[in-house]
Amino acid sequence: MGWKAKDLLEIRILEAGEILTILDTADSMREIAGREIKKVPTLRGKTVVNLFFEPSTRTRSSFEIAGKWLSADVINFSASGSSAEKGETLLDTAKSIEAMHPDVVVVRHQSSGAAHLLARNLRCSVVNAGDGAHEHPTQALLDLLTIREKKEHLDGLHVAIVGDVAHSRVARSNIYGMRKLGMTVTVAGPPTLIPPFIHELGVKVSYRLEEVIPQADVIMMLRLQQERMTGGLVPSIREYSHYWGLSLEKLSRARSDLLIMHPGPVNRGIELSPEVADGPYSVILDQVANGVAVRMAVLYLLAGAKAA
Amino acid sequence: MNLVLKGGRVIDPANGVDQVQDLLIQDGKIAKLGKGLKAVNGTQVIDASGKIVCPGFIDLHVHLREPGFEYKETVKSGTRAAAAGGFAAVCCMANTDPVNDNRSVTDYILAKARIEGSVRVYPIGAVTRGLKGEELAELAELAEAGCVAFSDDGKPVMNTRLLRYAMEYTLPFGIPVISHAEDHHLAAGGVMHEGVVSTELGLSGIPAAAEEVMVARDICLAELTGAHLHIAHVSTAGAVRLIRDAKARGIKVTAEVTPHHLLLTDESVQSYDGNFKVNPPLRTKRDQETLLEALVDGTIDAVATDHAPHALSEKEGEFDRAAFGVIGLETAVSVLLDRLVRQQLVDLPTLIARLTHGPARLLGLPGGSLAKDALADITILDLEQEWSIDPSRFLSKSKNSPFAGWNVTGVPWMTIVGGNVVMKDREIVGAPLR
Numbered sequence: 001m002g003w004k005a006k007d008l009l010e011i012r013i014l015e016a017g018e019i020l021t022i023l024d025t026a027d028s029m030r031e032i033a034g035r036e037i038k039k040v041p042t043l044r045g046k047t048v049v050n051l052f053f054e055p056s057t058r059t060r061s062s063f064e065i066a067g068k069w070l071s072a073d074v075i076n077f078s079a080s081g082s083s084a085e086k087g088e089t090l091l092d093t094a095k096s097i098e099a100m101h102p103d104v105v106v107v108r109h110q111s112s113g114a115a116h117l118l119a120r121n122l123r124c125s126v127v128n129a130g131d132g133a134h135e136h137p138t139q140a141l142l143d144l145l146t147i148r149e150k151k152e153h154l155d156g157l158h159v160a161i162v163g164d165v166a167h168s169r170v171a172r173s174n175i176y177g178m179r180k181l182g183m184t185v186t187v188a189g190p191p192t193l194i195p196p197f198i199h200e201l202g203v204k205v206s207y208r209l210e211e212v213i214p215q216a217d218v219i220m221m222l223r224l225q226q227e228r229m230t231g232g233l234v235p236s237i238r239e240y241s242h243y244w245g246l247s248l249e250k251l252s253r254a255r256s257d258l259l260i261m262h263p264g265p266v267n268r269g270i271e272l273s274p275e276v277a278d279g280p281y282s283v284i285l286d287q288v289a290n291g292v293a294v295r296m297a298v299l300y301l302l303a304g305a306k307a308a
Numbered sequence: 309m310n311l312v313l314k315g316g317r318v319i320d321p322a323n324g325v326d327q328v329q330d331l332l333i334q335d336g337k338i339a340k341l342g343k344g345l346k347a348v349n350g351t352q353v354i355d356a357s358g359k360i361v362c363p364g365f366i367d368l369h370v371h372l373r374e375p376g377f378e379y380k381e382t383v384k385s386g387t388r389a390a391a392a393g394g395f396a397a398v399c400c401m402a403n404t405d406p407v408n409d410n411r412s413v414t415d416y417i418l419a420k421a422r423i424e425g426s427v428r429v430y431p432i433g434a435v436t437r438g439l440k441g442e443e444l445a446e447l448a449e450l451a452e453a454g455c456v457a458f459s460d461d462g463k464p465v466m467n468t469r470l471l472r473y474a475m476e477y478t479l480p481f482g483i484p485v486i487s488h489a490e491d492h493h494l495a496a497g498g499v500m501h502e503g504v505v506s507t508e509l510g511l512s513g514i515p516a517a518a519e520e521v522m523v524a525r526d527i528c529l530a531e532l533t534g535a536h537l538h539i540a541h542v543s544t545a546g547a548v549r550l551i552r553d554a555k556a557r558g559i560k561v562t563a564e565v566t567p568h569h570l571l572l573t574d575e576s577v578q579s580y581d582g583n584f585k586v587n588p589p590l591r592t593k594r595d596q597e598t599l600l601e602a603l604v605d606g607t608i609d610a611v612a613t614d615h616a617p618h619a620l621s622e623k624e625g626e627f628d629r630a631a632f633g634v635i636g637l638e639t640a641v642s643v644l645l646d647r648l649v650r651q652q653l654v655d656l657p658t659l660i661a662r663l664t665h666g667p668a669r670l671l672g673l674p675g676g677s678l679a680k681d682a683l684a685d686i687t688i689l690d691l692e693q694e695w696s697i698d699p700s701r702f703l704s705k706s707k708n709s710p711f712a713g714w715n716v717t718g719v720p721w722m723t724i725v726g727g728n729v730v731m732k733d734r735e736i737v738g739a740p741l742r
Contacts, residue, residue: 012508089625111626112510113580132628134510169510196513197504 003301007119007126010135011176019144019177025297026145026290032069033292042304043072049102051094051118052129053079053109058264058288059129059138063106066295070304072103094118103303107131112169125302133167139263140173142294144181146287147218150259155182160212161203162188163222163244163271166195166233170263171222175201188212189222189244192233209244214253220261221246221271237270247273251281259283310334311727312347316356316688320363321661322668322677331361333684336727341678354729356688359721360656363664363676364396364685367637369461369486369540369564369612372398372429375416376405381617381705383420383429386637389615389704390427391731393638394720396685397428397675398615399667401461402439409434409445414453426730426739427723428685430456430673435474435485439463444474451481456671459486461540462587464522466492468529475535482672484536484562489522489547490514490588499628501574501589509577511628514589516544523547527554530561538670539563541614543588545598552607562670564612565599567640568710571647572596576710582623582630583710586614603662604654610666611659613640617706638702639711641687642695645718649691663687684727693719703736 003021011019032038048067052060060076067074077097088096090109097105104125107115112132119126130136148154159178165171165187178185179202187198188206199205206212213219224240234240246260260272260281268274277284311333318329318341330345331338347353367390373381381389383400390398400417402408408417414431421429433450435458437443447458458478464487465471475485495518500506502513523539527550530537542548542563554561568586573593576584584590602608616633623630641663648654668676675685697714699707723731725740 089621091625109626111628113627116580117626132510133512172508172510195507196502196515197507200504201508 008137008298008302009115009119009126009128011137011140011173012135014180016180019141019180022141022294022297022301023145023148025301026141026293029296029300030290030293032296033289038069039071040069041071042300043067043070046072046103046303047101048072048074048104048106048299048303049097050074050076051097051105051107052077053090054130056108056130058291059108062288062291063129063295066292066299069292070296070299072299072303090114090117091121094122098122098124104299127298127302130169132169134169135173136169137173138291138294138298139170140177141298142287142291143174143220143261144177145290145294146261146283147259149286149290150283151217157217158184158186158215159218159220160186160188160216161220161222162209162212162246164193164224165189165198165222166193167225168222174220175203179203186212186215190234209250213250214255216258217255218259218261219246223263223265224267224270241270245271245273246276248275248279251276254281261287264288309727310351311354311724312345312351313354313356313361313686313688316359316361318361318678319657319660320678321657322363322665323679325678326657331678331686333727336684338678338680338682338684340680354722358692360689360691362660362687362689363678364723364725365394365641365663365687366397366667366673366675367395367613367615368399368610368667368671370398370400370615370637371403371617371633372400372417373617374404374420375413379619379705383417384424385703385705386615386617387421387426387429388736389637389702391723391725391736392703392734394641394687394689394723395427395637396687396723396725397430397673398637399430399432399456399671401432401459402434403462407434407438408432409437409439411446411449411453414450414455418454426736427725428740430454430671432457432459432461432486434458435460435465436470441465441467441470444470444477447474447478448481451478451483456673457484457486457538459488459540461486461488464488464490464492468525471526472529472533475529475533475537479533479535484538484670486538486540487522487526488540489519489526491518491521494518494521498589499585500577501591503574503592505574505577509580511577516546516591516595519544519588520546520550523550527551527559527561530554531559534560536560536562541566541569541588541612542599542602542608543569543591543595545595548598548602548607552602555607562609563607564610565603565608566612566614567636567643568634570596570599570603571643572710580627582625582627583634583708583712585627585630585632586634587632600648600653604658609662609670611640611644611662612667613637617704618708619706623708634708634710635702635704635706638704639697639709641689641720642697642716642718643711643714645689645691646716650717684724686724687720688722689718690721691718693717693721695719
């Protein structure tokens, strides 16, 4: 199956077949990481701009490595120390970058819809690397790739997404992708962190971690942002971690083949105890490795496949 | 200048008129309504056959932005937009810079309107000094200077005691306090309606309850004080229910609805287009249906545009950072005629009533009627003319319309203010009597 879209903005509008195309392409990219010379010429002469308006190490580096292994020229543009700090608008920044003729702009921005705004205004491809609380499509794709790698299938699996679902773009992208691929999704957290009407997206809702642990094939823990406390959404980190943190003790009723995932960076001792983060169920580092493969696949499909 | 409008279908809901008649205007007043009126010497004859002749439309909720935000709109450009849209009078909100919280600002706005306005301008004064919600503005003097209502529109008066005092203090003036009903703690950070769409889009929501708790509170205060409360831009089914119940209990409450809340829902935000960012936000289909019902049964007294001009730079960027508000003066009549009257959801006399008699009565304004000796403010509609809405041709300085690109049938064909034709076919052709 080929790839037609100019951009990758959200999982919500993809068809199951398109998601599988990306995952299959990523599978074939994974092998490059094991080579002694980690470079293929696929995107030679192409320019990828990482346009990051929010601090990010993992996602930005992952896109950077993905681009470099494919021989693209990768330029990192971060908001700090740039014209964005001098009051330049997102559109003006993007248009200035476009004048340098990039083939792909990878954008991370704190506003939901920012990637759509760029895609509407730029001729080059736009990849959404996280927009506000909306979507983070490559994260969901790498999560799906990791689950498929470990479980060898996706259909019928039950995934619990736990924590601050309301503010999570990772949760949204995963919910859309998992539902399209026939997986069951339960979101769990204190009601203040579960967004309204989330059940209309086809997920179950639980307010008790103990209830979801035994049913889950995969538990995806979300990062709790510290500022949620001041907003009155959660009384204290102490209480949150007591009821919603994953410890070995709570995992005693888990399935033996459970996978524990986290999009990173982990708040150790808050949503995951160190024993769990480093424990046998954890596939957190596999996620990171698969992130590069997925981003290679996405860059290839958007910038390379058409030319080839 | 005397005028005779020949052969139009005259619809004057205030006086129960709906028939083909001629209308004679003398000295800026309605002189006579009847069949076969003769034009005496010096009387201009306007052929209104096939058209709808009604009292001049009144928009009781407009932001003219002057003084202070002249890059968005001015009294001149805003009243030209009003005339183009079929409005003969507008009420302008107090959130200018400086705020219209004292007589000198009211005087300034009225002077501007006299010199360069195309339609009548009725200022609305602030409830609190600087719209800060801390102390009362000089309400008596504002009323004397010509303010026709009081409102901190855009900012609710969160201090319930202060609002109580405002309602009591203004009792002798007989003009309403207009409430922008929104609990700003509950709405904090929200940029659209809280619902499944906000969850999908990852945008912070403003729950319907943020409006409803304030409508309920304000109704309690109206009951306590006996003051006239007017609820601006009602957007939720729950607010309609509260208002309907309050009216049934004899509480002095009136309400308005905007064309965008009648015709659009939160689904429009899917594109992250800032031209669908308004406050209160676009709600759900169910809310929309209830608003329409309330417009028809009279629970809602008036249609008002909440014309809120913003520069392109304030609307084109990230949705969550865009300014709230859309313009409406030049599109309201057409979109309502096309989507409500042509679709037979509202009959024409009812819509006209909500644009004329409704706002005139609730604010105690002259106009809104074609009775003998009434102001000769008249709007003439052409129900057959088609129009493709193109913001680049608006007379407003701003272009932030949610109706851009709509193809509609039915337009305001002529606006007459004080017996003077100020607009014909979207062109400004004259000024009202100075």
